[in-house]
Amino acid sequence: MATVARNFTRSAFRSTPSTFRTTAARRTFVNVPRQTLRQSFRRGFADEAAPKAAKADIILGVGFVTALAGGYYVYMINNATGANDKAGASGNFQPTFEDYQKVYNTIAKALEENDDYDDGSYGPVLLRLGWHSSGTYDKETGTGGSNGATMRFDPESEHGANAGLKVARDFCEPIKQQYPWISYGDLWTLGAVCAIQEMQGPIIPWRPGRQDRDVSFCTPDGRLPDAAQEQKHVRNIFYRMGFNDQEITALIGAHALGRCHADRSGFDGPWTFSPTVVTNDFYNLLLNEKWAWRKWDGPKQYEDVKTKSLMMLPADMAFVKDKKFREYVGKYAKDNDLWFKDFSAAVTKLFELGVPFTSGEESRMRFKPTIES
Ligand code: HEM
Numbered sequence: 001m002a003t004v005a006r007n008f009t010r011s012a013f014r015s016t017p018s019t020f021r022t023t024a025a026r027r028t029f030v031n032v033p034r035q036t037l038r039q040s041f042r043r044g045f046a047d048e049a050a051p052k053a054a055k056a057d058i059i060l061g062v063g064f065v066t067a068l069a070g071g072y073y074v075y076m077i078n079n080a081t082g083a084n085d086k087a088g089a090s091g092n093f094q095p096t097f098e099d100y101q102k103v104y105n106t107i108a109k110a111l112e113e114n115d116d117y118d119d120g121s122y123g124p125v126l127l128r129l130g131w132h133s134s135g136t137y138d139k140e141t142g143t144g145g146s147n148g149a150t151m152r153f154d155p156e157s158e159h160g161a162n163a164g165l166k167v168a169r170d171f172c173e174p175i176k177q178q179y180p181w182i183s184y185g186d187l188w189t190l191g192a193v194c195a196i197q198e199m200q201g202p203i204i205p206w207r208p209g210r211q212d213r214d215v216s217f218c219t220p221d222g223r224l225p226d227a228a229q230e231q232k233h234v235r236n237i238f239y240r241m242g243f244n245d246q247e248i249t250a251l252i253g254a255h256a257l258g259r260c261h262a263d264r265s266g267f268d269g270p271w272t273f274s275p276t277v278v279t280n281d282f283y284n285l286l287l288n289e290k291w292a293w294r295k296w297d298g299p300k301q302y303e304d305v306k307t308k309s310l311m312m313l314p315a316d317m318a319f320v321k322d323k324k325f326r327e328y329v330g331k332y333a334k335d336n337d338l339w340f341k342d343f344s345a346a347v348t349k350l351f352e353l354g355v356p357f358t359s360g361e362e363s364r365m366r367f368k369p370t371i372e373s
Contacts, residue, residue, distance in 0.1 A: 037287030093181050097365050100190065100208065103179050107194040108370040110175065121276040123195035124169050124258025129168035130192025130351060131254070133185065134160065136219040137353035139242045144223060145354025148213035149184035161224035185210025191350040196347065197369045199257065201278030202340035205348050205364035209357040227267060228299060230327065231318040241353055243346070249328035250342040251350065252319055256282040260311060266299045269311035283333035285310065286320055 111122055118124070133151050136144030150156050151165065172187055182190075193204040225237045237249045254280050260267035272281040290305040291294045293310055302312040319325040332339040348364070356361075 034309040039202050061340045065196060077100045090330065093207070094115065095181060099179075100182075100365055101367055103175065103182060103187070103190060104194050104367045105370060106175055106178065106260045107172075107191050108198050110171065111195065111198055112370075114171075115165075119259065119270070121185055121195075121199065123199045123276055125164070125168045126171065126195040127254060127257060129165050129172075130189045130195075132224060133188050134350045135225075135237075135241065137221070137241045138219075139240065139353075142354060143217075144219040146185045146189050146351055147210045147355045149188060150211065150213060150215070150218045151216055152184060152212075153215040155221070159221045159224070161221075161226075164261055170278070183210050183212045185212060185355075192347075193367065196278060197367065198371055199276055199278045201369065202344040203366050203369075204351075205366055206351065207357060207359060207361075207364045209355050209359065211291040211356075225315060227265065227313040227315045229318075230314055234318055236317055241350070243349070245324050246328050246342065247321060247346040247349070249325050249332065250339065250346045251317065251341055253280060253282050253332060253339055254347075255316060256280070260301075262298060267301050267311065267313060268296075268298060269303070269309070270299075271310060271312065271316070273310070279359075280332050280336045280339045282316075283339070286312065287329055287333050288317065291317065307350050340343040 042305050050216075058234055107126075110125075114122060129151075130146070131204070133149060134146040136156075138144050151162060152169070156162065157166070157169075168189075168191075172184075175191075176182065176184065176187055179187075189210070190206060190208075193206045196202070196204055222236075223240075225234055229303075234248065235245075238251075243251070256275070256277075258275050259270035259274075259293045262268045272279070272285060274281065285304070289310070291302040292305050294303040294311070302316060302317060304310040319329050
């Protein structure tokens with residue numbers, strides 16, 4: 001059932017022009033009761049806000065189901081795929097492309113099997129883990145970045161910006177147990193690559209080489225962007241990593257995926273109507289919808305005037321307020337292929353920041369997605 005729904009959603013989103021896709025998805029989303037949508041468009045819709053009275057029940061219910069699903073997940077990973085890959089046994093083991101493809105396939109399988117989370121996929125939160133482990137990089141001092149996987153430790157795991165990422169780290173843990181030869185830094189970034197590709201995004205070239213480090217390499221708080229701020233802050237943060245305006249704009253399109261969670265960042269809601277499919281809809285919606293401040297008692301965020309079901313952060317809105325960012329937003333809104341190409345290049349660069357590779361760029365691997373696109 002889940003597979004049928006997923007394939008349908010995929011082909012529907014892939015074969016229609018972006019503007020139509022947005023409108024059609026919206027119409028479906030607005031008119032069809034929530035439960036029907038949950039069952040038939042598991043990976044292609046955005047949730048409505050649950051009525052207040054029902055919320056506590058839902059949270060308890062979700063907690064119970066998540067615990068059950070989590071237990072099943074660990075069991076599934078350790079048994080169905082053959083516990084502890086033989087390669088893990090030897091300290092001298094030199095993994096090949098095929099070994100990394102095996103890890104990729106295991107992550108893809110876990111994503112597919114565990115579709116009762118959030119909007120139907122752990123993909124978005126896995127991508128956020130890869131990004132937050134890399135986005136601490138400082139080009140002046142060479143500190144931070146995905147080398148080290150220091151978010152395993154306090155204080156980095158407790159930094160406000162990393163709230164909620166335990167979910168993604170826990171998702172990766174059984175895979176680490178099965179392939180003990182891979183470092184956490186490599187696994188988290190490979191997980192994010194897999195998430196993008198399995199959600200129908202572009203191929204993201206990737207190479208191994210991250211080494212796990214101890215707690216003394218944790219970065220200070222404040223290296224990741226603050227969603228309540230605008231273009232000046234966004235530029236400061238991403239220039240520190242070594243990105244230019246075009247690359248920053250290409251990266252922010254990742255907000256087509258997933259959602260904000262009130263119990264994590266304080267913000268609430270998804271950016272698009274298809275939060276588990278990689279599309280350029282973030283740019284289209286940002287440019288073409290009317291946005292107004294949401295009236296609520298949470299942090300200041302925007303909502304779309306038409307359906308009041310989508311959101312934008314003040315930091316997202318900076319990409320249309322700023323003239324230079326806005327130019328690139330216009331280009332990516334018009335041309336999904338251009339965005340895929342630039343997004344792929346910028347994500348590869350992000351995940352490689354500060355990594356002491358012993359092999360050159362030509363050794364980057366291109367994993368085969370397990371889904372047909
Ligand atoms: C100005 C830069 C950025 C800001 C201020 C920002 C802020 C945020 C915030 C507040 C959330 C919600 C977290 C939660 O409540 O669960 C979020 C989620 C997310 N972000 Fe960003 N972000 C930025 C850039 C990026 C980049 C560069 C990527 C990836 C390339 C990314 C990928 C994601 C994804 C996939 C989610 C959804 C996670 C989920 O559904 O659990 N973000 N971001």
